[in-house]
Amino acid sequence: MLAFLVRRFVGMVLVLIAVSFIVFLIFIVVPGGDPAQRIAGRTATQQNIENIRHDWGFDQPFYVQYKDMMQKAFTNKLVSYSNQTEVVSQIKQGLPATFSLAIGAGIIWLFFGIVVGVISAVTAGRWSDRLVTVLALIGISMPVFWLGLIVRYYLAEGGLTTFFPDGGYVPLTQDPAQWFSHLILPWAVLSVLFIGFYGRVLRSNILDSINEDYVRTARAKGLNPRTVLLKHVLRNSLIPIVTLFGLDFAAVIGGGAILTETVFDLHGVGQYAANAIGSFDLPPIMGVTLFGAFFIVFFSAVIDALYALLDPRIRPT
C-alpha cells in the first residue's frame, strides 16, 4: 500500500512537470504572444516595452523563464500579465462555483447514466430501448455551448418562461435556495452529454456480462431476475463506468467545464481559464492547467484504488 502511494505520488509529480513544460513551450512557440507588448498597452513607446520586457524577465532564456514561473506558481506569486491579479487567489475564488457545478452534475449524470443504461439494456431491442438510444444520441450530439444558450434563452430569458435565474452564481453559504436554482440549468446542460454517453457504454457492458457463464450460474441457483441483474450483472458492468466517471469528474472539477461555466456566467475556474485564453495570458492558463492536471492525476490514483476494491482479482495479495 505504501509502495503504491509513493509510486503514484512520484508519477503525479512527473506528470505535472511534463504538463507545465508543454503548456509553456506552446506559449513560446505560438506567434503573436509577446506579453510585454500586452502589458505595456496600446500607446506604449518602444522604451516602455523594453523596460517591461526586462523587468518581467522576458528577455531571459526560456528555461530561466520556465523556472521563474514554476517558482512563482508554487509560492503563490504567479501574477496575470493582462491585469496583474494573483492567479492563485483568482482560482480560489472560482472554486466554490466550479465545485458546486462539478459535484452536482456528477451526481446527476452518474445516476441518470446508470438508469438509462440499465433500462435500455434490460429492454434491449424493444421500443423503450430504441427511444432511450435515440435520446442518448441526441444528448451526445448537442454541443454544450449551443444547448446552454438555447436553454438559457427559452427557460431563463423569457423565450418561454423566466422561471430560472439568468446565469450567475450565488454562494451556498449566502443563500442555499438561490444557489440551487442558479445551478439547475448548468447541471442539466453539463449532464446531458455524459448521461447519453454513460448510458450507451453501460448498455453494452450489461449486454456483454448478461451472457457470462456466472450469470447463468446465478439463474440456475434460482435467484429472481432482479437479484441476478443487480447483484451479478450490474456489479461487474459498473467497473468500467468507474474509470470513465473518475476521469470525467476530475476534468470538470479541475475547470474543464469551460463552456458550461462561460455560457451560464458562473465565474468558476473554467470561465477564468476561458478569459485567460481569450487574452493570451500565460500565467492563469498555466495555473489552471496545473490545477486541472492535479485533479486528473489524483482521481486516476483514486480510481486505481477503487478498482482493487471492486475487483478482487487485481488486489495485491
Next chain:
Amino acid sequence: MAERLLEVEGLKVQFATEDGVVRAVDGVDFTLERGEVLGIVGESGSGKSVTALTLLGLTRDKNTRFEGDVRYKGQSLLKLPERKLQEIRGNELAMIFQDPMTSMNPVYRVGDQIVEAITTHEDVSKRNARRRATELLRQVGIPNPDRRVDDYPHQFSGGMRQRAMIAMALANNPDVLIADEPTTALDVTIQAQIIELIDRLKDEFNSAVILITHDLGVVAEVADEILVMYAGRVVENGAKRDIFYDPQHPYTWGLLGSIPRLDRPKPKRLHSIQGSPPSLINPPRGCKFRPRCPQAFEKCQEEPGLENRVEQKGHLDRCWLTVDEKRRLRERTLAGEAQEVA
C-alpha cells in the same frame, strides 16, 4: 421400484433466429429415477446442453418454442410460471456447468456464492448458511475449508472451482443434479476425481444425476443408462453395458472407436467420424447421420424410428441395418484404422 423423478416426453426445443428456425432438440424421451445416473452423450451441437438447460427452464425466451413435456415428480415444468420454476431451480434440480473458470462470479467470495444458493431457497441465518457452506466445501474435498470459504474464485484452481461448483449445486440437497460437461475443462487426472466425487455424493445426497458429455470414457465409469444424441435426436438408448458391448448405431460405433482402449489391439490410428454435425436449420432428409455414415444405403433416405431391434429389452436405436449387419460392420470402426493402413 425406485421413485421416478423426471419424465421427458417428445421434448422439442426450437430457436427462432434470423437465419431460420434452429431445431436444437428434436424429440427426446427419457426417464430418471432416484439414485440413477443417466449419461447423455454426443458431440457439440447435438442438443445435449439445450436439453439440460431446458429442464431448468433456462432456455425460456420469446424466440424459443417448446413441444412435448418435462415432468418433475409428475409436475409439468415447461409451462410452469417463472416464479414457481425459480423455487425448483437450484433447490430440487441443480446444475453444474462446463467451465469452472467462468462459472463463478469473480467478484464474490466462493463461500458467499454458496451461501447465496442456500439463502435463496431457505430461511436460515447468514451464520448457519456459512457453516453449511464450509461443511459442503469439506464434503467436496476442499482442504482447509474454514479458511478457503473466504477465498475468491481466482484463488482456486480449476479442479477446486469445479468442486466448489458441485458444493454450490448440492447446497440445497437437490433430487436431480445435472452436470453439463463437468470435466471437459479440467486436466485428465482431475477429471476422474470429479467424476468419482459426483458418483459418491450422489449416494450421500440420495440424488439422481444427469451426466452430459461428449466423452464416452467419462460416462463409462458411473452411468447406469446412456442416451446417445445426434442432431437434436436420440439415436441410441440403453443400459451402459449394452451401449458399450453391443452398440447398434454407426454413430455410437464412431464415438466408441474414437476412445483409446487397453482391452483391444492397439490401432495405428483411432477412428474419427468424418465430416461435421449437420445444420440444425436445414437438417438432411431421412436419417440425420446419413451424410457422414459409411454404411448409408437407399433406405436411409427415410428416417428410422427409435425402436428396440435387439434381443435386449430397453435397448433402442435409430438405424435401418439389420442387427447381424451391424454386429459385423461395427468391428472395423471399433478397432480403429489399423487394418486399412497396414
